[in-house]
Amino acid sequence: xxxxxxxxxxxxxxxxxxxxxxxxxxxxxxxxxxxxxxxxxxxxxxxxxxxxxxxxxxxxxxxxxxxxxxxxxxxxxxxxxxxxxxxxxxxxxxxxxxxxxxxxxxxxxxxxxx
Amino acid sequence: xxxxxxxxxxxxxxxxxxxxxxxxxxxxxxxxxxxxxxxxxxxxxxxxxxxxxxxxxxxxxxxxxxxxxxxxxxxxxxxxxxxxxxxxxxxxxxxxxxxxxxxxxxxxxxxxxxxxxxxxxxxxxxxxxxxxxxxxxxxxxxxxxxxxxxxxxxxxxxxxxxxxxxxxxxxxxxxxxxxxxxxxxxxxxx
Numbered sequence: 001x002x003x004x005x006x007x008x009x010x011x012x013x014x015x016x017x018x019x020x021x022x023x024x025x026x027x028x029x030x031x032x033x034x035x036x037x038x039x040x041x042x043x044x045x046x047x048x049x050x051x052x053x054x055x056x057x058x059x060x061x062x063x064x065x066x067x068x069x070x071x072x073x074x075x076x077x078x079x080x081x082x083x084x085x086x087x088x089x090x091x092x093x094x095x096x097x098x099x100x101x102x103x104x105x106x107x108x109x110x111x112x113x114x
Numbered sequence: 115x116x117x118x119x120x121x122x123x124x125x126x127x128x129x130x131x132x133x134x135x136x137x138x139x140x141x142x143x144x145x146x147x148x149x150x151x152x153x154x155x156x157x158x159x160x161x162x163x164x165x166x167x168x169x170x171x172x173x174x175x176x177x178x179x180x181x182x183x184x185x186x187x188x189x190x191x192x193x194x195x196x197x198x199x200x201x202x203x204x205x206x207x208x209x210x211x212x213x214x215x216x217x218x219x220x221x222x223x224x225x226x227x228x229x230x231x232x233x234x235x236x237x238x239x240x241x242x243x244x245x246x247x248x249x250x251x252x253x254x255x256x257x258x259x260x261x262x263x264x265x266x267x268x269x270x271x272x273x274x275x276x277x278x279x280x281x282x283x284x285x286x287x288x289x290x291x292x293x294x295x296x297x298x299x300x301x302x303x304x
Contacts, residue, residue, distance in 0.1 A: 010238075011296040015289065017238035018261045022230035023145040026161060030144075031136045034162050041166070 117181050124172040136165055142182065142263070143189050145230070149262035150193040150254070152226035152243055160196050164189045179272060186265075186273040190255055228262070245295045246288075253288035256281050 001009075115123070115134050123131025143164050148157040167188050175184055226247075231239035246254060252274070259270045260281075271281045 007297060007300045010300045011293055014238040014242050014296050015292060017231060017235035017242050018228075019235075020232055021228065021239075021262060021264075023141045023263075024148050024157075024229045025141050026144040026158060030140050030158075030161070031133060033158075034136060034165055037162050038166060038169070 146189045146263050147193050149258040183272045245292050253284050256284035257288040
């Protein structure tokens with residue numbers, strides 16, 4: 001047998017080495033380990049969330065955020081009130097009545113006129 | 115438990131249905147993942163991830179394919195993601211070693227012995243799996259599903275969402291590449 005034939009033979013044998021291969025099985029109690037992993041994953045996520053919201057730094061930060069928001073809204077409201085040009089209607093009418101120039105001049109100059 | 119009843123149970127979050135799924139499909143998943151990853155520890159981890167994914171995503175299973183086909187797809191996808199992640203880690207480790215941050219040698223892949231290979235074929239099986247790991251991704255998937263998991267061309271086509279002709283072509287090209295690689299290997303062996 002030549003070297004080339006020998007190599008070809010080995011190549012063919014290697015390519016056929018998976019013939020009759022059987023399925024590999026996971027290690028025993030795979031289901032138990034899987035359930036443990038799933039439980040650990042679930043606990044980790046919930047636990048992390050609980051830990052986060054119970055930390056003082058988180059609570060203080062949230063309190064400051066709420067205060068800041070309240071402050072921004074309050075300042076906004078105050079500014080809108082100061083810039084408000086709408087007057088009380090009764091006051092507006094009184095102002096017009098007392099400061100209306102033609103009427104005042106007439107009665108002032110004609111006291112006998114009712 | 116019939117497949118339809120199993121799926122309904124899984125959708126309800128029924129523990130008994132999930133146990134049934136794991137016990138009847140764990141070999142299918144593990145063998146597929148092991149064939150692709152060629153590492154028993156990684157295969158155990160990824161097999162767990164596959165079942166967790168099945169549990170979380172059963173609501174998205176539309177029943178257009180068989181449940182096993184869907185599970186094979188998840189197994190292949192997760193295995194490829196794992197391989198890519200390992201590659202990225204290797205590259206990063208190489209870069210840090212260049213900058214002198216990590217003096218540990220790069221981890222060399224262990225030789226892989228598939229436990230299902232017959233005893234007198236172990237040595238050749240090891241050589242073959244090393245060459246399979248060097249195949250292009252799609253050829254590797256098709257070859258592994260067909261030769262290691264024993265799926266027919268039609269079943270492989272269903273998993274890979276392609277045609278039977280495409281699978282035939284992939285496996286043919288895989289064989290050609292493996293043959294070439296093995297010839298070089300045995301020539302070097304002398």
